[in-house]
Amino acid sequence: MSIGLLGGSFDPAHQGHAHITGEALKRIGLDRVWWLVSPGNPLKARQPAPMAERMARARAVMDDPRVVVSDLEARLGTRFTAQTLRRLTALYPGVRFVWLMGADNLVQFDRWQDWEWIMRNVPIGVFARPGSRLAALGARAAEEYARFRLPGPSARLLPFRKAPAWCFLDVPMVDISSSAIRARGEWRAGA
Ligand SMILES: Nc1ncnc2c1ncn2[C@@H]1O[C@H](COP(=O)(O)OP(=O)(O)OP(=O)(O)O)[C@@H](O)[C@H]1O
Ligand SMILES: O=C(O)c1ccc[n+]([C@@H]2O[C@H](COP(=O)([O-])O)[C@@H](O)[C@H]2O)c1
Secondary structure: OEEEEEEOOOOOOOOHHHHHHHHHHHHHOEEEEEEEEEEEEEEOOOOOOOOOHHHHHHHHHHHOOOEEEHHHHHOOOOOOOHHHHHHHHHHOOOEEEEEEEEEEHOHHHHHHHHHHHHHHHEHHHHHHOOHHHHHHOOOHHHHHHHHEEOOHHHHHHHHHHHOOOEEOOOOOOOOOOOOHHHOOOOOOOOO
């Protein structure tokens, strides 16, 4: 069983999240994707909207039986991705996990706690995103781990590759973000 993990604030969830999830299922050939609705991004000062509201919106946006919207990090008591991945890989030794993220997150990935542990232990799929596509490919993490990058058409190998292994998926880009939705006043302002 291969499971993609898309961590995020989902404040609120939107079609960009749904789009990369569909692309991940198709191009990486994942069996499932879990949306990990974060208790709060460790690098963001702003408090997100209450978990229950973000979960409800995420379930409304992503209606696919292969995708599970989860508050697992709140239940595990983890906030940093490396902690979450350590717990998940120990809890589910038979599952092939792939970490999924947009290109904007690869740009600042080297600021994440234990980012090299993540790189060396979990395969990663990175999705093109407006404004971050080029910056992502020049990011420190991308450069330092360049020799472990699989070409896009080989994305299906990701779940079966021993980390480090990552892939930049040059998918059609969807120009939508939670911050733009909040700026338009179409979602509550947060706590
Ligand atoms: N339009 C998009 N295209 C590609 N990746 C996306 C897109 N929107 C979100 N993502 C990715 O989904 C994950 C969760 O994103 P998040 O919940 O922070 O939404 P966001 O739109 O980036 O929020 P904000 O605007 O508040 O920063 C991140 O890895 C992010 O890069
Ligand atoms: O572990 C870290 O240091 C870390 C730093 C920044 C972001 N993350 C994770 O990256 C995911 C995307 O965060 P966000 O807020 O951009 O949606 C989410 O799962 C966060 O917990 C993780």
